[in-house]
Amino acid sequence: MSEQALPMRPDAVETMAQSAVDHGVRRRRRREFVFMLCGLAAITFALLMLSLLLLDLAWHGLPRLSWDFFWNFPSRRASQAGILSAWVGSLLVILVTAFFAVILGVSSGLYLEEYAPKNWLTNLIEINVNNLAGVPSIVYGLLALGLFVYGLGTGRSILTAGLTLALLILPIIIVATREAVRAVPQTLREAAFGIGATRWQVTRDHVLPAALPGVLTGVIIGISRALGETAPLITIGALTFIAFLPAPPITSQFPFISFEWLFDGFTVLPIQAFNWISRPGSDFHANAAAAGLVLLAITLLMNGVAIWLRYRLRKKLQW
Numbered sequence: 001m002s003e004q005a006l007p008m009r010p011d012a013v014e015t016m017a018q019s020a021v022d023h024g025v026r027r028r029r030r031r032e033f034v035f036m037l038c039g040l041a042a043i044t045f046a047l048l049m050l051s052l053l054l055l056d057l058a059w060h061g062l063p064r065l066s067w068d069f070f071w072n073f074p075s076r077r078a079s080q081a082g083i084l085s086a087w088v089g090s091l092l093v094i095l096v097t098a099f100f101a102v103i104l105g106v107s108s109g110l111y112l113e114e115y116a117p118k119n120w121l122t123n124l125i126e127i128n129v130n131n132l133a134g135v136p137s138i139v140y141g142l143l144a145l146g147l148f149v150y151g152l153g154t155g156r157s158i159l160t161a162g163l164t165l166a167l168l169i170l171p172i173i174i175v176a177t178r179e180a181v182r183a184v185p186q187t188l189r190e191a192a193f194g195i196g197a198t199r200w201q202v203t204r205d206h207v208l209p210a211a212l213p214g215v216l217t218g219v220i221i222g223i224s225r226a227l228g229e230t231a232p233l234i235t236i237g238a239l240t241f242i243a244f245l246p247a248p249p250i251t252s253q254f255p256f257i258s259f260e261w262l263f264d265g266f267t268v269l270p271i272q273a274f275n276w277i278s279r280p281g282s283d284f285h286a287n288a289a290a291a292g293l294v295l296l297a298i299t300l301l302m303n304g305v306a307i308w309l310r311y312r313l314r315k316k317l318q319w
Contacts, residue, residue: 057296061289069290073243074272078283083291085242086272089158090227090298092246092261093268096162097169097226102219105170109177109215114203133171140168141235149236156237158246159262164232169222176218180211213310220306224299230270240275242267269295 072082112129116122144164154160184207192202208215246264250256269291276288 054296057289057292060286061291061293064286064290065293069287074241074275075243078276078281078287081276081284081287083269083272083294085245086267086269086291087294088245089242089266090268092158092249093161093165093233093266094223094227096158096262097165098219098223100163100166101169101173101222101226104166105173105219105222106177106215108170109174110181110203110208112174113178113181114199114207129171129174133175136231137168137229138231138235140164141232143167144232144236155263156265157263158266160236161233161238161266161268164236165226165229168229168232169226172222172225173215173218176221177211177215180214180218181207183214184210213313216309216313217306220302224302227299227302228270228295230268230274233268233271238271239265239267240271269298 068080069082070087071084072080073084074086075081112122112125116125141164144160144167148154148160148163149156154163188206188210189202192206197205242265246261246266247258249258249261251258273288273291273295276284276291279285
């Protein structure tokens, strides 16, 4: 007869199970530690490269920053060249972009999240909006060239540039608006409906104010991206060298507002920097670095404003 195995004591079984659990926990902790080190190394490397690029940009560009650089037109002489037409053009283009993108983007996001029925058509729209957020910007430039320049006859103007960039950032604003609206607690809507408010009143007076910090963040991120775009503007025919300003939006004659500037030629800071960096000369390269610093400062300022507004609005909502 074969000898039967003696049964293990309960305390021995518990000890073996606890040892196996401890071994598994230590293994997972080692993996977590290795993953944390890899993430920290990746972030450190990225920040180091970014710091080196910024230092190089500042080293070459800071000596060129002066009032004359901001208030002079581009010139064939690097020492006399400035960015007046570029920063004015960027400002006007971004005004048109923000006007159309914010109105259409926020309205579309609110409709899709609060009003649109949940069916196959809505799902198709959602898929297309999410896909459009990843389309290369040059595709929007080609679309604008055929639709606005040749189709609607707006020409190679500030209006065309603003509409092109508005289409570019529209998916970003729609997605950000939907996420911000979706984060509003459902109890807030139910409470407003419970006191007799209509859907529009609930959306206007309760949902939108609660979602405004997230909406503003998406708007600023989208506008910051539009500010640095170059490919779609070159596609629609933005000028690389311009020594004049568009017509002023405000005039001294009634009705004191002019829209002639919408159809004027333009250039923007990224295109002006591209023009300078493509020239064989260290002086022009220094001008391009200075223009890059100005563009970077404007972008950081806009993001800082977005963070400040989000903080103030969230603090106000907590009250």
